[in-house]
Amino acid sequence: MYKIEQIRKDFPALADNLDGKPNIYLDTAASAQKPQCVIDKICRIYEHTYANVHRGTYALAEAITTEYENARQIIASFIGAKQDEIVFTRGATESLNLVASSYALNTLKEGDEILISEAEHHANLVPWQIVAQKTGAKLKIFKIADDGSYLQEEFEKALNPKVKIVAITAMSNVLGTIFPVKEMAKAAHKTGAKIVVDACQSIVHKKTDVMDSDCDFLCFSGHKLYGPTGIGVLYAKADILQSMPPYQTGGDMVDKVTYEKTTFAPPPARFEAGTPAAVQAIGLGEAVKYVSSIGFDDINTHEADLISYFNEKTAETKDLKIIGTAQNKGGVFAFDFNGIHPQDLSFVLSHEGVAIRIGHHCAEPLVNRMGYTSLARASFGLYTSKSDIDAFFAALNKAKHFF
Numbered sequence: 001m002y003k004i005e006q007i008r009k010d011f012p013a014l015a016d017n018l019d020g021k022p023n024i025y026l027d028t029a030a031s032a033q034k035p036q037c038v039i040d041k042i043c044r045i046y047e048h049t050y051a052n053v054h055r056g057t058y059a060l061a062e063a064i065t066t067e068y069e070n071a072r073q074i075i076a077s078f079i080g081a082k083q084d085e086i087v088f089t090r091g092a093t094e095s096l097n098l099v100a101s102s103y104a105l106n107t108l109k110e111g112d113e114i115l116i117s118e119a120e121h122h123a124n125l126v127p128w129q130i131v132a133q134k135t136g137a138k139l140k141i142f143k144i145a146d147d148g149s150y151l152q153e154e155f156e157k158a159l160n161p162k163v164k165i166v167a168i169t170a171m172s173n174v175l176g177t178i179f180p181v182k183e184m185a186k187a188a189h190k191t192g193a194k195i196v197v198d199a200c201q202s203i204v205h206k207k208t209d210v211m212d213s214d215c216d217f218l219c220f221s222g223h224k225l226y227g228p229t230g231i232g233v234l235y236a237k238a239d240i241l242q243s244m245p246p247y248q249t250g251g252d253m254v255d256k257v258t259y260e261k262t263t264f265a266p267p268p269a270r271f272e273a274g275t276p277a278a279v280q281a282i283g284l285g286e287a288v289k290y291v292s293s294i295g296f297d298d299i300n301t302h303e304a305d306l307i308s309y310f311n312e313k314t315a316e317t318k319d320l321k322i323i324g325t326a327q328n329k330g331g332v333f334a335f336d337f338n339g340i341h342p343q344d345l346s347f348v349l350s351h352e353g354v355a356i357r358i359g360h361h362c363a364e365p366l367v368n369r370m371g372y373t374s375l376a377r378a379s380f381g382l383y384t385s386k387s388d389i390d391a392f393f394a395a396l397n398k399a400k401h402f403f
């Protein structure tokens, strides 16, 4: 039984009043609130276990290095990977740029193709545009349905032996659509492509297993997974990581350096030049432990319940149009309400303590493809409750009278 009230108590920000209004936080897809255990862990490290990692031989340095590498192990187990297949980055954006710069720029050539969907975040679009410009490869975009659903026939139509990289979101940050990564990886591998999975949204909503899905690369950001900002993860299969040259160079990523020449450390160190965000990585390890302690079975049941409640309320609300109604979707709802400009809507909702995201959601071509220049979006986390949804609909109905 999901104890939502208990879970909400783990997140101090949810108990705050903002200008006398409760904190109705419906912007978890942008960034999640943090549980007390993550906040405490970060404080404890700074208070008692702080030093640089991988450098000193004194007790503090060894203690934080152990914590940092433990975090890598916790995250590896969480997604079914091996410890040395986990590279810490600043976030999903950096992970994708790392794959584009280190892997794609060094393997693609003119005539090759990169295949992405219409539903990609800029972080999984712009790096591929740059790779295409620099290598002469072609960037191809496969269509999704008007309701935001994945279209297998469109994907398979676009696949051919020229496609060397398929880069796909596992869950859209605008539409909530969940893409069948395992089936897509199978099809991509059949024609000889590698698959890069942007798991930024999906990692929060469903169990991720890189062995089972057989993806070649997968990335996500810590801050959406109830962890700190400034930390992200790149998973890549060990043999692929080993074949890749460094992305950045400097301290801690070398094997031997002379004035003339440098040899590089094996992965993952090869890709972690400079002082890493060790405290944030340890905080992310704590966040992963927290999510695992609740478990995806319960998280998924709770989310499905919220989604059907939200859908029921939507059906009762005149002039509310959800953009993205795929059968298989997570708790992310972009919407148009009676043509009210999202910025005006957000202003009024904020007055009621309701936080939503507005704009193009860093997926401008997708928002345009759905027929809009800007959309409002409400999104759920594991702490979202039915009373948050009630407050959202009450605020929407109030907003109607302003415009």
Ligand code: PMP
Residues within 6 Å of the ligand: 029, 030, 091, 092, 093, 094, 121, 123, 124, 169, 171, 172, 173, 198, 200, 201, 221, 362
């Ligand atoms: N991909 C998706 C699907 C996202 O939702 C986001 C964040 N909005 C990103 C990539 C980029 O994540 P970050 O800004 O944390 O690097």
